[in-house]
Amino acid sequence: xKVEHSKNIVSHIVQMDGAVGCHVRQLVNEQDGAPTFAMRQxxxxxxxxTPRHFxxxxxxxxxxxxxxxxxxxxxxxxxxAGDVVFVAPDEVHQFRNTxxxxxxxxxxxxxxxxxxxxxxxxxxxxEATDT
Amino acid sequence: xKVEHSKNIVSHIVQMDGAVGCHVRQLVNEQDGAPTFAMRQxxxxxxxxTPRHFxxxxxxxxxxxxxxxxxxxxxxxxxxAGDVVFVAPDEVHQFRNTxxxxxxxxxxxxxxxxxxxxxxxxxxxxEATDT
Numbered sequence: 001x002k003v004e005h006s007k008n009i010v011s012h013i014v015q016m017d018g019a020v021g022c023h024v025r026q027l028v029n030e031q032d033g034a035p036t037f038a039m040r041q042x043x044x045x046x047x048x049x050t051p052r053h054f055x056x057x058x059x060x061x062x063x064x065x066x067x068x069x070x071x072x073x074x075x076x077x078x079x080x081a082g083d084v085v086f087v088a089p090d091e092v093h094q095f096r097n098t099x100x101x102x103x104x105x106x107x108x109x110x111x112x113x114x115x116x117x118x119x120x121x122x123x124x125x126x127e128a129t130d131t
Numbered sequence: 132x133k134v135e136h137s138k139n140i141v142s143h144i145v146q147m148d149g150a151v152g153c154h155v156r157q158l159v160n161e162q163d164g165a166p167t168f169a170m171r172q173x174x175x176x177x178x179x180x181t182p183r184h185f186x187x188x189x190x191x192x193x194x195x196x197x198x199x200x201x202x203x204x205x206x207x208x209x210x211x212a213g214d215v216v217f218v219a220p221d222e223v224h225q226f227r228n229t230x231x232x233x234x235x236x237x238x239x240x241x242x243x244x245x246x247x248x249x250x251x252x253x254x255x256x257x258e259a260t261d262t
Contacts, residue, residue, distance in 0.1 A: 001201070001203040001208070001216065001217065001218055001219065001222055001224065002215070002216065002217040003201060003203075003208045003210070003214060003215070003216050004214065004215050005211075005213050005214050005215070006193075006213045006214070006215050007213060009215070027191075027193070027215045028191045028215060028217045032217050033217070033219055034189060034191065034217060035189060035220070035241070036167060036168055036188075036189065036241040036243070037167055037168045037191065037239065037241065039191045039193065039215065039239070057167075058165060058166060058167065060158075060159045060165065060168065060170045060239070062137075062158070062170065062193070062237055064195075070132070070134060072132040072134075077132070077134045079134070080136075082136050082137045082138060083134060083135070083136050083137070084133070084134070084135050084136070084137050084140070084158045084159060084170065085132065085133065085134050086132065086133040086159045086163050086164070086165060087132055088132065088164055089166065091132055093132065106193055106237070108168065108170070108191070108239060110166075110167040110168065112167070
């Protein structure tokens with residue numbers, strides 16, 4: 001059994017293309033012996049966001065603190081503490097902090113996500129209208 | 132995509148043998164299309180507890196509110212908001228609320244848990260010493 005306060009687990013900056021002001025803690029994963037899925041805690045700074053992206057695996061999300069939106073494709077859906085989000089495989093999504101304090105949420109993925117393609121999608125249609 | 136506040140999801144009393152003052156909300160599960168694992172939110176009343184039990188699948192737990200302990204076999208390990216617990220398959224465990232407000236936590240399990248054996252273990256050695 002592992003019992004640990006989340007603050008004692010190291011936080012890394014998310015280096016992925018399209019991520020701004022995002023930090024992640026690997027709370028439980030395969031290195032702990034977790035056989036099926038991994039629990040990560042994200043913290044997004046005010047004004048920050050995750051990439052607009054999709055991938056062939058799901059997210060299960062629980063909002064812990066802060067205010068933001070999750071984009072379902074082009075549609076922003078407001079988020080606050082206590083909200084639950086299920087992102088189905090291949091849905092385009094993005095989390096954005098729209099508040100003045102950190103947006104903190106759990107985001108769980110299956111272990112089978114490892115090595116799967118993640119596709120970053122442009123933020124808006126600017127490129128499309130330029131061409 | 133599902134976006135819902137956890138309080139809008141129906142809460143059921145946990146009817147299992149050995150459960151006292153436990154309520155559960157199915158936040159995300161197979162009925163939502165979740166392919167791999169399920170997110171449940173438990174609320175344990177002051178003085179309440181989950182069964183002392185084990186099963187051949189894991190738990191990934193995040194404590195949201197309140198104070199309690201998780202028993203790792205016979206060893207109580209204190210819990211507070213922000214704590215993470217990984218219970219490996221077949222570990223004997225029990226969550227108890229030792230505070231004066233509800234103990235609220237997320238507890239995630241793989242979909243493959245459905246139909247698997249859950250074994251309730253006596254609370255203490257009282258019966259053993261009686262015989």
